Amino acid sequence: MSKYDFGYQLEAGSTNEWAFQMVQENSRVLEIGPAIGNLTSHLVKDKHCTVDIVEIDEEAGKKAAEFAQRAQIGSVDGNLNTDTWYHNLQPEKYDYVISLDVLEHLENPEHVLQNLKKLLKESGKILLSVPNLAHNAVILELLQNNFRYHDLGLLDRTHVHFFAYESMIKMIEDVQLHINYIDAIKKAVSDTEIKCSFEGIPVEVEQYLKTRRFADVYQYLVVLEKKETERIDKLKDGIIRQDMCQTKILVDGLLKNQIIFQNHYDNVSVEVDMEGYKDASSIRLVPVENCALVYGLHAYSINEKGVKKEIGYNWTSGIGIDDNCVVLSEASSEVNYLLESDTKKVEIVFKCKLLSETVIQGMQELEKQKKQFLQLLNEKNNEINEKNNEINEREIKQQETETELYKVIEQKDMLNEELTRIKSHIFYRIYMKLYRMLHRK
Structure with missing residues (x-):
């Protein structure tokens, strides 16, 4: 068969x-x-x-x-x-x-x-x-x-x-x-x-x-x-669409204000209507619940007049590379944005690549080394500043000493002038006295 x-x-x-x-x-x-x-x-x-x-x-x-x-x-x-x-x-x-x-x-x-x-x-x-x-x-x-x-x-x-x-x-x-x-x-x-x-x-x-x-x-x-x-x-782009990522937005960082979006890793786009969140001052973005590289990250606030303005994040619990790139060092790493009072809508777009724990550990070690280096650099800068302060203090004291010296010299000159004047006066009186005595005879 x-x-x-x-x-x-x-x-x-x-x-x-x-x-x-x-x-x-x-x-x-x-x-x-x-x-x-x-x-x-x-x-x-x-x-x-x-x-x-x-x-x-x-x-x-x-x-x-x-x-x-x-x-x-x-x-x-x-x-x-x-x-x-x-x-x-x-x-x-x-x-x-x-x-x-x-x-x-x-x-x-x-x-x-x-x-x-x-x-x-x-x-x-x-x-x-x-x-x-x-x-x-x-x-x-x-x-x-x-x-x-x-x-x-x-x-x-x-x-x-x-x-x-x-x-x-x-x-x-x-x-x-x-x-x-x-x-x-x-x-x-x-x-x-x-x-x-x-x-x-x-x-x-x-x-x-x-x-x-x-x-x-x-x-x-x-x-x-x-x-x-x-x-x-019917193949279209041939990309498997079942591999989706979950993106979360927490208005003012509150769990009760959580909004969940389903996106594809290669093209994440979320839009939040702020109409239902009066007096909100921030939104917190959880890009994906995985260790990942988030790049091409752009956030925009749109006010009541429809003016669209790009905003940058003010802090992240991940590793911030620059304004448009963040490494999520652990699941649920967050990126926080501050909002102006007239914000009516927020749009955020980014792309995402998952990273293995090995890569994350390597980046965390680099981040640790970076912090140690910055701390050492800061310590060295403080030492340099202290030395500069000491030098400045010495220069100030030297300038004060020189000023005092100039004053002493000036006083000495004045005393010498006064002494000369006095001597001249005394000499003149002695001379006159002798002159009178001689003419009496």
């Missing part, structure tokens, strides 16, 4: 169910690799399609052939690695060619896709499903230095080629086909056949894996046409 024998019931959420829904009734269909004919039987019975098949597994192919009009089966006619099947089906033209999880088994998938294109009507469509090697489950295996093949799934041991999004797109472009519809079957790591988990993975690596494009895509579902048309893109 073929390992791809899943019975004849269309499993909800499977590639077969997707293809069945995409095919219109009464269509001419070529199905590549139908296994026992699960999809084939439903296309014929439920949608009245005419189906041809190509299947290398002869046992499974014979079962599928019971529902098919033409069947290329076995190691010769059903071998997609040769062109026998293609030549046998010419000059048929099909409304739909269905190839679900087949190309990865082939030696030259691009050449086979080119042949499928030739068998397509001008308005026809190729329905393609391709397993995604870049699923997080495979990456986690590699991060654990492991790569194990499985009987089924992403690492099916019969896979010859592996595809991720970009390599799949390039293959399609190389054969000059155009995507008019793209979607995916998605699975969480825990839902795949690969037994792995995020346990033991650094938290920043875990966050990156969970937020990278197409991380949870298990199989790409693509509709191709010969002519380019407007594409229906």
Whole structure:
């Protein structure tokens, strides 16, 4: 029995169910690799399609052939690695060619896709499903230095080629086909056949894996046409949206005024209407309840006239790098903003990256060293200031001494002048007295 024998019931959420829904009734269909004919039987019975098949597994192919009009089966006619099947089906033209999880088994998938294109009507469509090697489950295996093949799934041991999004797109472009519809079957790591988990993975690596494009895509579902048309893109940016963070605002720091927002780590935006909080003077932000790097942090207050003004935080219990970047050193680290009395609305935006405890411990040690350095610098500055004060005091005393000395010298000069004056007076009196005495005789 073929390992791809899943019975004849269309499993909800499977590639077969997707293809069945995409095919219109009464269509001419070529199905590549139908296994026992699960999809084939439903296309014929439920949608009245005419189906041809190509299947290398002869046992499974014979079962599928019971529902098919033409069947290329076995190691010769059903071998997609040769062109026998293609030549046998010419000059048929099909409304739909269905190839679900087949190309990865082939030696030259691009050449086979080119042949499928030739068998397509001008308005026809190729329905393609391709397993995604870049699923997080495979990456986690590699991060654990492991790569194990499985009987089924992403690492099916019969896979010859592996595809991720970009390599799949390039293959399609190389054969000059155009995507008019793209979607995916998605699975969480825990839902795949690969037994792995995020346990033991650094938290920043875990966050990156969970937020990278197409991380949870298990199989790409693509509709191709010969002519380019407007594409229906159900993948969009491919980011997993289930990995959300919780942001809290406490008006005036009060738990009773707590407001909770759900955001994605890469783009957090909160808006608080202050109308219901009369006389509030502050808001306290708890960005995420994890150790994390908060960057691109901007807060704005909007007054009753609609004037918008950016405000900076006045304190944080985390590690403040600058006005727009804070490291949350522990869960529930806070950032506080003071508000003006006329604030009617507050808007805060930021981005966030989770950090491991090791990184936080390193940053806390750096912060501790920074504080020690600043303390030492402050002590040295105080010593320098004390020395400068001593020098200033000495200079002042020296200036006072010099002033006193100048005063003493000035007094001495005055005394000398007075002494000279007195001497002159005494000399004059003596002289006069002698003069009189001489003239009396």
